[in-house]
Amino acid sequence: DTGVSQDPRHKITKRGQNVTFRCDPISEHNRLYWYRQTLGQGPEFLTYFQNEAQLEKSRLLSDRFSAERPKGSFSTLEIQRTEQGDSAMYLCASSFHWGTGDEKLFFGSGTQLSVL
Amino acid sequence: GEDVEQSLFLSVREGDSSVINCTYTDSSSTYLYWYKQEPGAGLQLLTYIFSNMDMKQDQRLTVLLNKKDKHLSLRIADTQTGDSAIYFCAESRANSGGYQKVTFGTGTKLQVIP
Numbered sequence: 107d108t109g110v111s112q113d114p115r116h117k118i119t120k121r122g123q124n125v126t127f128r129c130d131p132i133s134e135h136n137r138l139y140w141y142r143q144t145l146g147q148g149p150e151f152l153t154y155f156q157n158e159a160q161l162e163k164s165r166l167l168s169d170r171f172s173a174e175r176p177k178g179s180f181s182t183l184e185i186q187r188t189e190q191g192d193s194a195m196y197l198c199a200s201s202f203h204w205g206t207g208d209e210k211l212f213f214g215s216g217t218q219l220s221v222l
Numbered sequence: 223g224e225d226v227e228q229s230l231f232l233s234v235r236e237g238d239s240s241v242i243n244c245t246y247t248d249s250s251s252t253y254l255y256w257y258k259q260e261p262g263a264g265l266q267l268l269t270y271i272f273s274n275m276d277m278k279q280d281q282r283l284t285v286l287l288n289k290k291d292k293h294l295s296l297r298i299a300d301t302q303t304g305d306s307a308i309y310f311c312a313e314s315r316a317n318s319g320g321y322q323k324v325t326f327g328t329g330t331k332l333q334v335i336p
Contacts, residue, residue, distance in 0.1 A: 110264075139324070141326070146230075146329075147328060147329070148226075148228075148310050148326040148327050148328045148329045149265070149310070149326045150326075151323070151324075151325050151326075154323065156321065161317065161319060161321045161323070162317050162318075162319065162321070162323065197264065197265070199264075199265075203322065205322075206252055206316075206322060208253045208270055208272070208314070209253065209314050209322055209324055210267050210270070211257075211265070211267065211324055212267075213264035213265045213266070214264055215263065215264045216264060
């Protein structure tokens with residue numbers, strides 16, 4: 107297992123275009139998180155899944171953002187009608203977690219989005 | 223990140239100890255974590271502590287938790303230049319649906335001077 111993979115590593119798009127990112131978690135992990143990170147900030151929670159169920163979507167996230175994890179394995183994050191403010195690093199993390207125990211997150215290297 | 227706060231920057235000399243601080247607001251946090259992010263890389267878990275503990279030591283790392291004050295610290299002994307990175311505090315607590323969720327602080331950039 108090579109860890110959490112994200113694709114693409116970099117994406118440059120024009121304002122108003124749609125973009126889709128993919129995350130492949132560690133295979134036995136049941137949880138998958140999406141975070142957004144801008145320069146000088148910590149990872150900002152976007153959404154997360156337990157298997158294929160989406161547990162929560164950040165209230166700060168507009169309806170232009172949607173995420174899926176259709177078979178409980180890989181996940182996609184789509185941003186419609188991109189805006190310059192969407193420019194950021196999009197991080198994916200996965201974990202194996204049940205109940206109220208500790209949760210060790212393993213992160214991918216991220217997808218850097220630049221909206222021109 | 224607004225529920226977990228950290229100072230932005232810390233500079234120490236090689237060989238000294240570093241202490242990175244974090245405050246959080248939710249007393250129901252079950253676990254607290256420290257992650258490290260090196261330039262151009264993803265976050266990597268360093269250590270964590272259960273909220274019922276007040277201290278955990280792991281080689282050069284010591285985590286101290288003051289649950290009453292909602293204050294967490296990470297001490298790095300004999301700091302090396304390879305420790306230069308951004309350090310994030312994170313907490314795990316239940317969301318409105320009862321599911322544990324991990325949220326991160328703003329990060330502290332540690333600069334180690336040779």
